[in-house]
Amino acid sequence: MPRPKRLPPGLILRGKTYWANFCHRGERIRKPLSRNARAAEEMLTELRARLNRGDFGLLDDDYSVEELRTQYLAYARQRNKPGTVTRYEYNLAAILPEMPPRVHMISLDAVIRYREKRLAGGASPRTVNSDVQTLGRMLRWGVKHGLIGSNPIGAIEPIPHDHPKEGRALEKDEVDRLLEASPQPSRDVWYAYLVTGLRRRELAELLFSDIDWDTRELKVRRGVAKNHNMRRIPIEPGLWEIICRQFDARTEREPASGARSKAARQFTRNHIFVTTINTPLTYGGGLYRLFIRCCKLAGIQTRRLDAEGREIDHVDIHSLRRTFATDLIENRADPKTVQELLGHATLAMTMGLYAKVRSGSKRAAVGRLSYGAAASDPAAHKGAESDSPEPDFEPSEPGDETADLG
Numbered sequence: 001m002p003r004p005k006r007l008p009p010g011l012i013l014r015g016k017t018y019w020a021n022f023c024h025r026g027e028r029i030r031k032p033l034s035r036n037a038r039a040a041e042e043m044l045t046e047l048r049a050r051l052n053r054g055d056f057g058l059l060d061d062d063y064s065v066e067e068l069r070t071q072y073l074a075y076a077r078q079r080n081k082p083g084t085v086t087r088y089e090y091n092l093a094a095i096l097p098e099m100p101p102r103v104h105m106i107s108l109d110a111v112i113r114y115r116e117k118r119l120a121g122g123a124s125p126r127t128v129n130s131d132v133q134t135l136g137r138m139l140r141w142g143v144k145h146g147l148i149g150s151n152p153i154g155a156i157e158p159i160p161h162d163h164p165k166e167g168r169a170l171e172k173d174e175v176d177r178l179l180e181a182s183p184q185p186s187r188d189v190w191y192a193y194l195v196t197g198l199r200r201r202e203l204a205e206l207l208f209s210d211i212d213w214d215t216r217e218l219k220v221r222r223g224v225a226k227n228h229n230m231r232r233i234p235i236e237p238g239l240w241e242i243i244c245r246q247f248d249a250r251t252e253r254e255p256a257s258g259a260r261s262k263a264a265r266q267f268t269r270n271h272i273f274v275t276t277i278n279t280p281l282t283y284g285g286g287l288y289r290l291f292i293r294c295c296k297l298a299g300i301q302t303r304r305l306d307a308e309g310r311e312i313d314h315v316d317i318h319s320l321r322r323t324f325a326t327d328l329i330e331n332r333a334d335p336k337t338v339q340e341l342l343g344h345a346t347l348a349m350t351m352g353l354y355a356k357v358r359s360g361s362k363r364a365a366v367g368r369l370s371y372g373a374a375a376s377d378p379a380a381h382k383g384a385e386s387d388s389p390e391p392d393f394e395p396s397e398p399g400d401e402t403a404d405l406g
Contacts, residue, residue, distance in 0.1 A: 007037075011044050020044050063103045063148045065096060071147070072138045082282075083201065091134035094118075103139070106152045111135075115159060125161040132156065168313040169322040174300050181298035186290055188242045189273050189281065190320060195236040197324035197342055199226060200317050204281035206272045208247055216240060220343065227345045246272050253278040291317050329357040 007013065010022035011033075018040030020031040031047065033040040069092055076085050098114045099106055111132055118128045132153070139151040170178065175194065179187055192203055198220065205224045212219060217232045225231065235243065255267035256277040266279040273281055281287050295302050295315060302315040321342070328338050339350040 008041060008044070010048070011040060020047055022048075024048075063142070065099060065101055065103055065106070068103065068138060068142050068147060069096060072141050075141065081201070087130075088134050088137075091131045092138065095131040095135050099135070103142070103148050103152065106139075108153060108156060111153050111156055119159075125159040129158040133158065166313045167316055167319050167322060169326040170300070170315065170319055174298070175323060177298040178294060178300060182294040185273070185276070186294055188246075189287075190291070190294070192239055192242065192273065193317065193320035194324055195239050196233050197321050197328075198233070199321060199343075200287070201282065202226075202343075203273065204271075204287070207270045208243075208250070208272055209270070211235075211243060211272075225343055227343060229343065229345075231340060231343050233341060243272055288317060325353055326357050329354055 007018075010020060012019050012021045014032075016035050018033050018035065018037060020029055020033055020043075022029055029047070033043045033047075073085065073089060073092075076088055080088075095114060098117070099110055115128050115132065118131070119125070136151065136153055136156070139148065139153065142148040143151055178190060182190055189203070192198070196203065196218065198206070202220050202224050205221075206218065210219045210221060211217075212232070215232075216235045218235055220231050220233070222228050222230045250269045253267070253269050253274070256263035256279070263277050263279055268274060268278065268280055271280050275281060275286075292302055300315060304312045304314070306312050325338060325342055328341070335347060335350050335354055338354075339347050342350065344350045
């Protein structure tokens with residue numbers, strides 16, 4: 001039996017595939033090359049040469065877009081939350097089929113043509129911008145890690161749009177109708193969002209071990225919080241009753257039928273809130289659809305459009321967090337407390353929200369003046385006839401900056 005050919009340093013055989021396996025500037029390079037030994041040796045030589053050229057800033061952009069996508073998403077899965085990676089995958093799946101196969105062939109013209117095609121197909125500027133921004137993010141990552149020499153679309157600017165989507169808080173009567181119309185266990189879930197102000201994933205990942213039973217507080221873990229800062233939130237009496245009930249019933253939870261099914265593998269007794277098949281709320285991605293269905297049962301309008309068919313605002317699960325924050329502000333909670341409860345990274349984010357919510361309160365305060373005509377809601381004057389002359393200037397409102405509650 002002939003002796004197997006000795007492989008050159010940096011090349012190994014795994015199964016039937018030859019892999020690059022060597023260190024470069026302290027970093028381990030592992031990469032599948034080819035099933036053909038000679039082709040793998042040539043590819044290894046080229047790979048080493050590319051890395052060496054990169055050390056001197058001599059890299060070119062002759063690199064496979066698909067290969068760059070695979071490497072970038074693998075890196076993103078190690079660094080980002082699952083929801084973020086899912087968004088990157090969705091964006092790249094939309095834009096990459098319309099791009100050339102090699103990085104050096106991607107151009108500003110190719111991106112502009114893609115944007116025109118997507119807009120003509122009815123996609124919103126926000127959606128198209130998200131696709132292009134993810135492509136740019138992937139290319140910047142390739143430059144940073146020495147895979148390509150430059151980002152060919154680094155100078156492109158997003159499509160401007162004057163009507164960004166804006167979520168709204170629920171009115172008091174809408175909160176009552178939502179809770180009344182929602183079946184269990186979704187009613188308890190919506191209630192928990194409303195009395196904690198937690199982000200969608202923060203509540204979905206809440207464990208019994210996150211409850212401080214002595215102080216009646218829940219802890220948002222660093223690994224779950226958006227800004228990676230742990231925070232504590234007092235548990236409201238109604239929520240305390242729900243948590244205690246779920247804790248007592250956790251031993252009665254049973255996995256879904258079929259021990260090898262994905263649902264059975266996701267079975268949990270540790271999460272406080274679970275689906276009807278006892279999996280985390282993040283399982284299956286059906287939480288949003290369930291919320292919209294409950295809103296329809298409650299007669300809550302989830303999307304409002306202007307006369308031209310453009311979206312004015314919308315209601316989603318994040319609206320429950322907005323409702324929590326709005327109610328705190330309207331009941332005169334101080335900004336620092338609101339910031340800590342919401343987990344905002346800066347007080348400026350909270351104050352932006354304050355400025356919006358309190359504008360209505362300021363108008364009501366001016367309306368209490370015992371002299372003058374007071375100040376009424378501008379909406380009350382829309383369509384009303386008036387004999388007063390038109391002003392010779394364009395009145396303007398102070399900046400009504402909105403803060404993302406993310």
